[in-house]
Amino acid sequence: MAGDEELLDLPDLVRDRAAEGRVKAAATRARKAASVVLAEDEPIAEVLVDVALAHLDRTFDYAVPASMAATAKPGVRVKVRFAGQDVDGYVVGRKDASEHGGKLTPLRRVVSDERVLHPAIAALAGDLAERYAGTRSDVLRLAVPARHATVEQVSSAKPQRPAGWEATAATRAWHGHEPGAALLQHLAAGGSPRAVWHAAPGADWPTMIAHAVAATLASGRGAVVCLPDGKDVARLDAALAAVLGDGHHATLTAEEGPARRYHQFLAVSRGTVRVAVGTRSAAFAPVRDLGLLVIWDDGDDLHAEPRAPYPHTREVLLLRAEREGAGLLVGGFARTVEATYLVATGWAHAVLPSRELTRARALVRVAGASDADLDRDPLTRSTRMPHEAHALVRQALGRGPVLVQTPRRGYAAALACETCRAPARCPDCSGPLRTAGPVTPPTCVWCGHEHPAWTCPSCGGHGLRAPVVGDHRTAEELGRSFPGTRVLSSSGDRVLTEVDGRPGIVVATPGAEPVAATGYAAVLLLDTWLALSRAGLRTEEEALRRWSNAVGLLGDGGQALAVGDPALPVLQALVRWDQPGFAERETALRREAHLPPASRLATITGTPGAVDDALTLFDAPEDAEVLGPVPLDEGRGDAEVRVVVRVPRARGAALSAALGELQRLRSARKLDPVRIQVDPIEI
DNA sequence: TTAACTGGAAAA
């Protein structure tokens, strides 16, 4: 027994020593904290800590040591001790007294005296966290780019003098868009108009936006412009350089790399430039004295942030316009139901192209594949490319480049049995089969196995056909039809930005269309039935948007032809260039069906247990409908479920508040996380 | 990470 005790004593001794050490360290720390000399003026800093827990999304008070009195200003990044850990945070305020009962820990470190979180952006983060039932720290992760110390050392250039505003050139650029000139004059005079702008086909929208920005600068205020992708940013970049001259704007995109991105951000943050242009993140650019916010093509799903709390750029700009009293311009060749709602409620004015301009700029027709044609075979080249389409391409090739839009990329997007038309599936894993060219064997999209000797399981046939033709095969076919013509392809990871004005055919998938130097002589839209075949809430709206963007690239006197059913209202809207009218009818339908934007919708997603717990905590607002839970991605192993909550639009704020409260309760009780999306882009 | 708190068991 005594021996046992001795054996036990040794580890006990070690443990005691370690404990003694810990106690000593704690005492040292306490003495250090007590001995810190605090700032004389406003010795308390309000800090927003970067912690993912919803119930900790508030400011915490820290003591400001005298050494940091001058640097710990609102907006700077700091390191603080929080629950025993070093965490990042931002100082959002300084004050003389704290409401906190206990004693305050001193700030650990001011990371940099660069004030990167501006008050307006901190407030915007609060608005967005509330609206999207998320946390401010999540929003700030989207809003403030990563620090790059070396970039910070470089002092910024002197602020440029505002560029002069040429009213005549601006009015010319906006010619035919009513009331465009009045909008620009209002901006130049210091006003904050809110407009939803529908562009005419072939409109030089980058130049038009550049003039709106110039008008805003002339009033002594700054501007923010958000575009879907880097290609569009590059176009606006060039237009701004042409209208304003160099050095007046910063370009903020993710693809430029962290150093350059932070450099551009600092130019805006320090007030060196007053115009910020970029993709989603540019919506948060801390431009001072904001006069105008612009979003182009708000229907493009690239404007929907894929990271929590999933804010949409249009909503970010909307909230920012309200809070900072700035003007807002929502523009596009297409029109979303959300933008239409802004006009319908009188929140924004419509700026529309005149009938004369639309007629003069483009002629859009539909080449009908009749029902009989489609019955005969929707897949043959003769129906896919009717005679009328061939004639248009041939005629237009005499004048310049021709754009052919095709919805699918690759060679043959999916394969089917030649005899019985059953979709061809992989014998190993049941994945769909595709082929990359006329001589490559069919390959499974899921497992990658090649099946040169495929046999149809239902009829025993060996032949394969391509019910859906990709852009490469389209290019190949056009090359045969128009020998000696230059045929280019732009899709997927091989996207062309621009083509010259020489005759040639450009086959592109939606969103990958290159810009033609002087506009296209003709635009041909193929397989419109395919773009409409996808099931979804926004299928027609999205198809119309994609076609409109292609037709938007036409040059003066160009012609567009869509191959499809001329009786379809969505194609008729394209022909009449009446996207706003289509969106208005769509909005009415959505209202009847209790779908956004007339209703506010949110989803709660997670494991069945987590969603179940969330629902018991959820205090649904009045008139809320809770639908589900339903399994998500059935067939896959991850077994997530989703609940949809729907309220009338007037209860939108109450829904956001209830979901925010749910997240705070859930995180305080350490329950499994659920993903909450308010106004998801697609359900 | 850790000080403060909670509740339950042992000691008185």
Add this chain to the structure above:
DNA sequence: TTTCCAGTTAAC
């Protein structure tokens, strides 16, 4: 009832 300890919770 008091004291002690282990596990839990909030977090400045």
